[in-house]
Amino acid sequence: VGDFVFIDPKLQFTEKGFIxxxxxxxxxxxxxxxxxxxxxxxxxxxxxxxxxxxxxxEVGHGAKAALPEHLTEFIAVDMGAPGNNQNSSEYKVNICAKDSSGPYDYELRRTMERICRENQIPYATDIYPFYGSDASAALGSGYDIRAGLIGPGVFASHGYERTHMESLKATYDLIIELAKR
Structure with a gap:
């Protein structure tokens, strides 16, 4: 009990761009x-x-402490969760509007969506009612910041998972454009 167990991840790259x-x-x-x-x-x-x-x-307290002073904006990069009744995609960057802790910053989300449109970055906006991130952990601990959440679409989270290179590239492209604004 309490020991770390490592399992072969069975990494595979497919010809169609899936990981x-x-x-x-x-x-x-x-x-x-x-x-x-x-x-x-x-x-x-x-x-x-x-x-x-x-x-x-993964245990909910990653960004509750140790963030830099004078931080005004925090964008967590985690995963989008494609599935039934979800808008997320394995081929796009996924922008979270709201998770189990509540909504993320509306203006920041709209800015990210605008950047995607202006730069032809494929994106999907979604909500994750059973999901939390480092951004929601930071907000829950009292940080007074604008918070957002983005990430590649990862199907079958916490199992044998799958994503696509297009989703990784779209996430990367949004991060680069966000950094330059």
Whole structure:
């Protein structure tokens, strides 16, 4: 009890652009963030960006502490959950309007949607009534910030999961455009 158990993730890349694996939920988002960090190193930015990768997002307290002072905006990069009665997609960046903790910042969401339209980034806006993120954890701990949530579509979360390269690229593209605004 309490030990870590690691299982072969059975990673597979398909000819049609799908990535299948266990544990894609956070790994896909971290991969996108690391690629964005690498690209943004050579881009002159007008504001300070911080990238926060938590080991505790899945248990609900990842961003409840240790965020930088003077933070005004926090955009969590997690996963969109395509499925029955959902608007999310495995081929787009998914923008969360509301999760189990309540709505995210309306103006920030509309800004992200506008950036996607202006830059031809495929996106879907959705709600996740049984889902939480580091952004909702930060808000719940009292941070006075504008919060948002985006991510690639990951089908079959917390099982043998699947996403598509187009969704990873759309998420990456939105992160890059957000950083440059």
């Amino acid at each position: 299948k694996s266990r544990y894609l939920d956070d790994k896909a988002s971290v991969a996108v963030l690391l690629e964005a960090i690498s690209a943004l190193k050579s881009v002159p930015l007008e504001k300070t960006l911080h990238f926060f990768i938590s080991n505790y997002e």
